Amino acid sequence: MPERHKNRSDSDVIESFKRWIAMPVIAPQCPVRDVLDRLGEKWSTLIVMALAERSRRFAELVKLIPDISKRSLTHALRNLEEDGIITRHVLPTKPVSVEYRLSDLGRSMLGPLATLINWAERNHPVIRAARLRYREKETP
Amino acid sequence: MPERHKNRSDSDVIESFKRWIAMPVIAPQCPVRDVLDRLGEKWSTLIVMALAERSRRFAELVKLIPDISKRSLTHALRNLEEDGIITRHVLPTKPVSVEYRLSDLGRSMLGPLATLINWAERNHPVIRAARLRYREKETP
DNA sequence: CCGTATCCACCATGATACTG
DNA sequence: CAGTATCATGGTGGATACGG
Numbered sequence: 001m002p003e004r005h006k007n008r009s010d011s012d013v014i015e016s017f018k019r020w021i022a023m024p025v026i027a028p029q030c031p032v033r034d035v036l037d038r039l040g041e042k043w044s045t046l047i048v049m050a051l052a053e054r055s056r057r058f059a060e061l062v063k064l065i066p067d068i069s070k071r072s073l074t075h076a077l078r079n080l081e082e083d084g085i086i087t088r089h090v091l092p093t094k095p096v097s098v099e100y101r102l103s104d105l106g107r108s109m110l111g112p113l114a115t116l117i118n119w120a121e122r123n124h125p126v127i128r129a130a131r132l133r134y135r136e137k138e139t140p
Numbered sequence: 141m142p143e144r145h146k147n148r149s150d151s152d153v154i155e156s157f158k159r160w161i162a163m164p165v166i167a168p169q170c171p172v173r174d175v176l177d178r179l180g181e182k183w184s185t186l187i188v189m190a191l192a193e194r195s196r197r198f199a200e201l202v203k204l205i206p207d208i209s210k211r212s213l214t215h216a217l218r219n220l221e222e223d224g225i226i227t228r229h230v231l232p233t234k235p236v237s238v239e240y241r242l243s244d245l246g247r248s249m250l251g252p253l254a255t256l257i258n259w260a261e262r263n264h265p266v267i268r269a270a271r272l273r274y275r276e277k278e279t280p
Numbered sequence: 281c282c283g284t285a286t287c288c289a290c291c292a293t294g295a296t297a298c299t300g
Numbered sequence: 301c302a303g304t305a306t307c308a309t310g311g312t313g314g315a316t317a318c319g320g
């Protein structure tokens with residue numbers, strides 16, 4: 001079952017949650033919302049993952065994430081920069097190049113992110129099966 | 141620095157990401173999207189956290205998460221049930237009681253979720269500071 | 281008590297065209 | 301190359317009222 005989290009007991013996890021489910025969720029001072037809202041933005045995590053290996057230029061990111069529009073990429077990059085997850089570097093070439101890279105803060109989230117992504121990968125078949133079962137119960 | 145992920149090297153993380161940044165992001169067969177879209181829904185993770193300790197009834201959840209509307213709670217619960225994260229049990233009281241609890245799948249995501257939440261908690265001050273810095277550079 | 285049924289507002293995202 | 305500007309739109313989520 002749990003292979004990577006043997007050292008953390010369920011009750012520790014529960015305790016760590018208790019502090020958050022009680023507090024106001026709306027406010028900007030709620031870290032849970034602050035982080036999850038960012039993850040919820042469609043492209044943010046993909047961008048962080050794309051920058052994990054090394055810095056990338058704008059056009060590189062467009063190629064790595066083909067479905068993204070330039071507009072959305074720009075917005076996501078600004079948000080990540082605003083949060084201090086990535087840094088932006090304008091190189092004086094002509095025409096200009098712009099390089100994005102993870103900050104220390106950004107790199108520090110790679111581990112937690114990978115934990116979640118790997119969970120998703122492992123359990124995706126289970127989730128897909130559950131959805132099928134649910135749908136055929138709803139429309140018999 | 142990294143306290144819990146010492147055993148996993150950065151390059152392992154990067155390798156695990158490489159498989160995902162290349163694949164089509166839109167499709168329902170993309171686990172990254174499948175999971176992050178769910179986490180992005182405003183209340184899903186809060187509900188999972190609220191169910192971590194024990195099963196809860198509908199009205200209990202409303203009390204634990206005061207900002208949520210009944211409609212949104214219902215929707216979020218249906219989605220989580222559809223994915224097999226939680227199960228729904230109707231008790232034959234009168235009027236009826238309905239109990240929600242985490243499935244095995246749901247419990248299996250508590251660890252990864254806690255990892256992320258704890259990262260958020262630890263780094264929230266850094267993020268808030270970064271935002272302030274960003275804003276005062278934009279409007280000097 | 282546990283929802284459904286409407287209606288509506290907002291905002292994230294996309295498409296497209298233009299610019300330094 | 302790396303954006304900005306503008307407009308269009310779908311979908312999430314809230315308010316309210318009603319129902320079994």
